[in-house]
Amino acid sequence: MVALSAAPPVDPFSQRPFLVFWEVTRACALACRHCRAEAQPRRHPDELDALEARELMKQLAELAPPMLILTGGDPLMRRDVLELARYGSDLGLRVGLSPSATPRLLNTDFHRIREAGIQRISLSLDGACAETHDRFRGVGGTFEQTLQAVERAHHAGLSIQINTTLTGANREEFPAFKELMFRLKPAMWSVFLLVPTGRAGAKEMASPEAIEGVFQELADLVGEAPFAVKTTEGHHFRRVLAQRGKGGTRGRQGMxxxxxxxxxRGVMFISHTGEVSPSGFLPLVCGNVRSSHPGEIYRHHPLFVSLRDSDALGGKCGRCEFRRICGGSRARAYGVTGDPFAEDPSCIYQPTAIA
Structure with a gap:
């Protein structure tokens, strides 16, 4: 009798991304020091127009990602962004919004944002006080405007995610950041590890040792804080949680x-001009939605296919027993070495086995 070999595991990300980020415009009134998009004060003339934007929404509804985030620049610089959000929501998409904390946002009715079908709003706090945050954002008053936006979002019943960029310069503020999160009570706190792209440089990244310390502090919050915790481009936080016996959990609240x-691998980025990349921090163009369905690009482009293969990783990431739940930041590997499959330079862990 011939023994049947076990079927290969099904890749949960092979057919559709979990997250789609659509940069609806690159225009923004801020001048953030580490802006991925190198945002400009005015909208680009080659942005997807209203008809193209609606067609893209239809295609994304066919792809059915669990979450679509409208980002920028500042998405509110695009006057029809809430109409697009409502259109996408009516098509069955779960839509989030990532605006900049500017007077434009504060002059917007937050109840109208919710009525447009927005499921979650994300706001950035990259300094734990006005001095450091405003310096990071390049415009005075941004810290106070962010706090006002958080308060108004709570009042309107919007789910809130707060994003914090961790750099070498603000690592020492981390205890103050934690205190601020307990005060602001977001649904989710996302700590983003700087990637050298756009205006950000490698010299501004926090050291691997500092990152490991932050991850240990973050792990203490999991299951204890009244908000969920996650990292962006800091996938080795999952390794820390696994080592701490906390599995893959990140907190108490959803999304x-x-x-x-x-x-x-589960992430796709669409630029303001329709270019498709593996993420906004890995700016390798794989196609354009003006000529190809985004689902076809995601499923079949060789770069996307290779990035979904954890065994294609190089260096210690390719040898790591945690590579299937982590895999390191492909964007940071590319930003530092020019190779998206190289090991993540921000992880101190040395693999002990090949799984």
Whole structure:
């Protein structure tokens, strides 16, 4: 009798991304020091127009990602963004919004944002006080405007995610950041590890040792804080949680990304001009929605296919027993080495086995 070999595991990210980020415009009134998009004060003339934007929404509804985030620049610089959000929501998409904390946002009715079908709003706090945050954002008053936006979002019943970029310069503020999160009470706190792209440089990244310390502090919050915790481009936080016996959990409240998600593997980015990349921090163009269905690009482009293969990783990431739940930041590997399959330079862990 011939023994049947076990079927290969089904890749949960092979057919559709979990997260789609659509940069609806690159225009923004801020001048953030580490802006991925190198945002400009005015909208680009080649942005997807209203008809193209609606067609893209239809295609994304066919692809059915669990979450679509409208980002920028500042998405509110695009006057029809709430109409697009409502259109996408009516098509069955779960839509989030990532605006900049500017007077434009504060002059917007937050109840109208919710009525447009927005499921979650994300706001950035990259300094734990006005001095450091405003310096990071390049415009005075941004810290106070962010706090006002958080208060108004709570009042309107919007789910809130707060994003914090961790750099070498603000690592020492981390205890103050934690205190601030307990005060602001977001549904989710996302700590983003800087990727050298756009205006950000490698010299501004926090050291691997500092990152490991932050991850240990973050792990203490999991299951204890009244908000969920996650990292962006800091996938080795999953390794820390596994080592701490906390599995893949990130906190108490929802909209969590599944384990193993990373640039190109469960993530797709669409630029203001329709270019498709594995993420906004890995700016390798794989096609354009003006000529190809985004689902076809995601499923079949060789770069996306390779990025979904955890065994294609190089260096210690390729040898790591945690590579299937982590896999490192492909964007940071590319930003530092020019190779999206190289090991993540921000992880101190040395693999002990090949799984």
């Amino acid at each position: 969590r990304s599944p384990l193993g998600i990373r640039d190109g």
